[in-house]
Amino acid sequence: MIRAENIRKSFGDQEVLKGISFTFEAGKTNLIIGRSGAGKTVLLKILVGLFAPSSGRVWYDDRDFSSLSKQQVRELRMEVGMLFQGNALFDSMTIEENIRFPMDMFTKMSFLEKQSRVNEVLERVSMEGINKKFPSEISGGMQKRVGIARSIVLNPKYLFCDEPNSGLDPKTSITIDELISNITDDNNITTIINTHDMNSVMEIGENICLLHEGKLAWQGNKDQVLQSDNEELHNFIFASPFLQKLVDRVGAKNI
Amino acid sequence: MNPLSLLFHFGKFVDWQRQIYRRPENIRMYYKELVRQMYDIGLGSLPIIFLISIFLGAVTVTQFYYQMDGQFIPNSFIGYIVRDMMIIELSPTFSCIILAGKVGSNMAAEIGGMRQKEHIDAMDIMGVNTSAYLVMPKVLAAFMMIPLLVTVSAFIGIAGGYLASVPVGLFTHNDYVTGLRLFFEPHNIFIMFVKAATFAIILTSVSCYQGYFVKGGSIELGEASTRAVVYSIILILVADYIIALILT
Numbered sequence: 244m245i246r247a248e249n250i251r252k253s254f255g256d257q258e259v260l261k262g263i264s265f266t267f268e269a270g271k272t273n274l275i276i277g278r279s280g281a282g283k284t285v286l287l288k289i290l291v292g293l294f295a296p297s298s299g300r301v302w303y304d305d306r307d308f309s310s311l312s313k314q315q316v317r318e319l320r321m322e323v324g325m326l327f328q329g330n331a332l333f334d335s336m337t338i339e340e341n342i343r344f345p346m347d348m349f350t351k352m353s354f355l356e357k358q359s360r361v362n363e364v365l366e367r368v369s370m371e372g373i374n375k376k377f378p379s380e381i382s383g384g385m386q387k388r389v390g391i392a393r394s395i396v397l398n399p400k401y402l403f404c405d406e407p408n409s410g411l412d413p414k415t416s417i418t419i420d421e422l423i424s425n426i427t428d429d430n431n432i433t434t435i436i437n438t439h440d441m442n443s444v445m446e447i448g449e450n451i452c453l454l455h456e457g458k459l460a461w462q463g464n465k466d467q468v469l470q471s472d473n474e475e476l477h478n479f480i481f482a483s484p485f486l487q488k489l490v491d492r493v494g495a496k497n498i
Numbered sequence: 499m500n501p502l503s504l505l506f507h508f509g510k511f512v513d514w515q516r517q518i519y520r521r522p523e524n525i526r527m528y529y530k531e532l533v534r535q536m537y538d539i540g541l542g543s544l545p546i547i548f549l550i551s552i553f554l555g556a557v558t559v560t561q562f563y564y565q566m567d568g569q570f571i572p573n574s575f576i577g578y579i580v581r582d583m584m585i586i587e588l589s590p591t592f593s594c595i596i597l598a599g600k601v602g603s604n605m606a607a608e609i610g611g612m613r614q615k616e617h618i619d620a621m622d623i624m625g626v627n628t629s630a631y632l633v634m635p636k637v638l639a640a641f642m643m644i645p646l647l648v649t650v651s652a653f654i655g656i657a658g659g660y661l662a663s664v665p666v667g668l669f670t671h672n673d674y675v676t677g678l679r680l681f682f683e684p685h686n687i688f689i690m691f692v693k694a695a696t697f698a699i700i701l702t703s704v705s706c707y708q709g710y711f712v713k714g715g716s717i718e719l720g721e722a723s724t725r726a727v728v729y730s731i732i733l734i735l736v737a738d739y740i741i742a743l744i745l746t
């Protein structure tokens with residue numbers, strides 16, 4: 244469980260987050276959704292500690308992030324995996340070396356054990372056999388999977404994904420969503436996904452936080468989305484003209 | 499560069515040093531990185547150190563010969579002058595200025611690129627102490643390799659002086675060798691090592707700082723790399739003067 248407690252964040256005199264409180268639950272795929280510029284990435288970076296909030300607290304279960312020392316933060320982070328929007332794969336290392344890196348750094352596993360773990364996670368993301376390739380030699384979707392593989396290699400308790408399916412075709416994007424959702428279920432981890440993809444919302448949105456102009460505009464799960472009368476939610480979900488027409492004709496609750 | 503921001507960066511730099519010298523998460527990973535850096539800095543810089551040192555020695559001999567021509571000073575003094583010039587000043591300072599350009603800019607660009615591509619953020623989130631992992635092996639490698647390079651440079655410089663004088667016929671083999679053996683002062687070797695080690699730490703720390711805290715895009719990366727070289731050279735020269743004051 245990760246809890247944001249009245250998080251505020253300003254850059255200069257622009258207040259991007261205006262007091263967000265939300266509980267991201269364990270064993271669920273928690274989604275942060277909202278329009279471009281709503282502050283999703285900023286919130287995610289505050290949750291993982293890459294930005295410090297202007298005020299407010301972040302709790303990892305019973306640990307208050309802001310009260311941890313640098314050393315304690317590093318220890319906490321061994322339980323954290325993150326998929327970056329740009330993947331952040333180390334480009335001078337092969338795929339195998341990328342995935343092995345956290346194990347090399349933090350475990351005393353033997354080379355063979357690491358090797359078999361690499362193959363195991365690559366298989367988990369359906370990418371077996373690309374061990375010796377470099378990140379620049381595989382496609383964007385494949386890089387995403389490798390990024391996921393690297394972030395789960397040490398069995399994290401908390402998994403963060405910044406726009407895991409941006410720039411992917413709908414089909415690949417669904418597989419990535421399913422993959423993340425399955426990993427979450429299997430290992431009972433707290434997963435937080437940042438997305439503006441409607442399909443993701445309706446497929447894997449077990450606990451959704453809608454940001455609008457720096458505030459929490461709506462929260463609920465995928466089944467409550469269509470039942471809700473929330474205006475911001477409707478504006479976000481039915482943004483496409485085609486869907487809007489459909490809604491006008493049959494009503495949102497009947498879709 | 500206004501004084502206030504200079505002060506700010508100095509404070510940040512000093513504070514950052516405390517993050518660097520920590521116990522490594524994993525000795526083997528740091529060791530691997532150390533070996534890679536020693537190889538890069540040491541072997542990678544040999545050709546250029548070789549080249550500049552030959553010419554430094556040659557120029558020193560040629561110009562001193564010209565300057566002293568017609569004065570009542572024995573030719574053997576030139577060997578003595580070249581030896582001490584190389585050991586005390588030219589080898590440590592010149593080599594490190596060249597290395598600031600070669601090694602320093604390289605380190606700033608490497609670390610800065612990692613910062614911009616979010617590689618450092620990714621490592622941070624894995625729980626790696628990135629300041630330590632990315633910087634400590636580099637400083638340590640330079641601390642060990644640069645004094646060696648400077649020693650090589652001194653020998654090559656003296657050889658360069660020989661090549662530029664004896665075969666050309668400025669004076670004889672015996673003059674030069676006698677000069678090299680004149681008034682030898684082991685303390686000078688000590689000065690050379692102190693300088694080399696100090697400059698090594700300066701140029702790597704400053705360059706890594708410039709890379710680690712880079713913001714923005716490719717233009718800023720270029721600027722950071724330039725700043726790495728310029729600040730390293732300025733600080734090397736300041737340190738050169740201070741060491742000279744203290745040790746002579």
Ligand SMILES: Nc1ncnc2c1ncn2[C@@H]1O[C@H](COP(=O)(O)OP(=O)(O)OP(=O)(O)O)[C@@H](O)[C@H]1O
Nearest residue numbers: 254257259277278279280281282283284285286439
């Ligand atoms: N480092 C920064 N410095 C200054 N302003 C920033 C910074 N990062 C984000 N912002 C501002 O915060 C606001 C929210 O940005 P954010 O990146 O969180 O949006 P987002 O919801 O992730 O959008 P998108 O869906 O396009 O990724 C934007 O107006 C942006 O200008």
Ligand SMILES: [Mg+2]
Nearest residue numbers: 283284285406
């Ligand atoms: Mg974003």
